[in-house]
Amino acid sequence: MRIGELARRVGVAPRLLRYYEEQGLLRPHRSPSGYREYAEGDVDVVHHVRTLLAAGLSTATIAELLPCMGADGPRLIASCPELLDDLQRERDRLTAMIDELSGARDGLDAVIATAVPDEVLATSAAPS
DNA sequence: CTTCTTACA
């Protein structure tokens, strides 16, 4: 199928599919006229890419990971566990980020909790 | 009509 059909089937802009190719995530064949020819399996690949991207992985990491994915789900295939290290680091990175954000939220909560109601301010501003 | 590449906002 050509880029238009794949884009329609996975719900993304053709532009994005060309971008994925630039990032080494997709390697469609070329028709003699130069059109990109995608295989059926690319539909799943794009879905995997989207899942991994949503998980916060870089396109570079995803490129390494893709060949280790089954066509079914975004599960790591048993035949290549050499990437577990990277994924574990990625997991740690996310944990660190979550901790930072939690701290930021606690700070915001503190400000919200100590907010003084308008009525109180109005009363103190115009004492009788 | 669809896709391609390249370049720019």
Add this chain to the structure above:
DNA sequence: TGTAAGAA
């Protein structure tokens, strides 16, 4: 990522 331009 979007869009524009010119060609296939």
